[in-house]
Amino acid sequence: MSNYEWKPTRTSPIPLHQQIYEYMKEKIMNGEWTIGTKIPPQRTLAKIFKVNRSTIIIALDELVADGLIKSKVGRGTIVINNTWSIITSTPPPDWKSYVRSGTHHPNQEVIQHINKEEFSSNIIRLSTGELSPELLPSEKTKEIFLQGSKHTLSLSYTEPKGNIHLRVAICDYLKSKGIGITPDSVLIVSGGLQALQLISLGLLHRGSTIFHETPSYLTSVNVFQSAGMNLFGVPMDKKGIRIDVLRRLKRHHHGALLYTIPSFQNPTSVLMTDNRRKQLLDFCSKERLPIIEDDAYGDLWFQQPVLKPLKAIDRQGLILYMGSMSKTLGPGLRIGWLVGPEPVIDRLSDIKMQTDYGSSTLSQFAVTEWLTSGLYEEHLYHIRKKLKKRRDLTIQILENFFSDVATWNIPEGGFYIWLKLNVEVSIVKLFHNALKEGILINPGNIYDRNDANHLRISYSYATEAQLEAGLKKLALLIKKMNK
Structure with a gap:
């Protein structure tokens, strides 16, 4: 109700x-x-x-x-x-x-609030992890459907792994990231979350332990928990996931998989260093611990291209690599991909056919055109510039109004600033008080249940005017609650 x-x-x-x-x-x-x-x-x-x-x-x-x-x-x-x-x-x-x-766990109450309020017309969304409608290439996508194409637009079902033209295009696109694969190793999915659901259904058993960075996006969804699996957080530093802690945890817990976002991690925006990536892959190779690498934000760098994905240096088929168009072309397309060993992709494609009989053929056609026409790289060039401008504006606002109540990172890409409050304020009460003021924020306990002093601030969705108005109002609210 x-x-x-x-x-x-x-x-x-x-x-x-x-x-x-x-x-x-x-x-x-x-x-x-x-x-x-x-x-x-x-x-x-x-x-x-x-x-x-x-x-x-x-x-x-x-x-x-x-x-x-x-x-x-x-x-x-x-x-x-x-x-x-x-x-x-x-x-x-x-x-x-x-x-x-029902076996599927309900969302946290705060997340249910967020999911509802995100569609309120009079709310300033400082939390939303998607591009603003003004940044999405809606008109160009319309043109793609209207103009001629060498690819046939089909409204029929596709083969189990997805449209072959799209899978070929993804293989070509991933070469620029140093990932060499064939279409047989690619599964088209309806967004990254479906890839995780398929993995939980097709590769793991109840009681399995999933290691992940903490804080992590993974704790804000119940895909593994609802399948009867356990999440185990591994702390991070400025270089990425801490291998020393992972090593100690692995001695006492038999982890089935490690989930990681090496590039502009959600929610912290940490960019894992090259050395840490090599250490992580070396450790997981020795321990035979498979990795789910989520590269949803990898194209959204500001100054220089990010480091190669873990998958680019994987020579053992250790990594299941996830990519998506949700953060760049638009979440409404519901198109992502999972790359892995052929037996794994065969298994998961069979399960996908049993659940939805394939992702949208219209969306697959559109993404194929974006990737093969050169339009995607052109689009990324403009999006990076606009996101960087928004990031710079947000940092300036924080310096002007939050310097006495919080500290924060300066992300090199992605959508988020991980804001740490250094005053005694309940982030749960802050969430509800901000909502009353027409501001939507994501408290840190969504991503780490023990976190009581972080906020994930997104600069990707709200307009520049809304960023300024919303953050000013949020700063005043924090100071008022601290009195």
């Missing part, structure tokens, strides 16, 4: 309370709000529907009179009846128990 796109029409001759009553009654009678569903408090409903609380009270009283809802001490107001329970003595399914029994 978290999303209410409907609002009563003030110009309608039907009274507002009657419109709200009819809307809620329809939700209940249609089975969208099942028995046991909790109705939000009166004040919350008044805010949602933008009416007086007295209007909500009248609407709820009518639903109570109809025998559809009831207020219970300690539980609030819940749905107690619907069409089926009224006309038959047989109770309807208890969908609440089904929801509780």
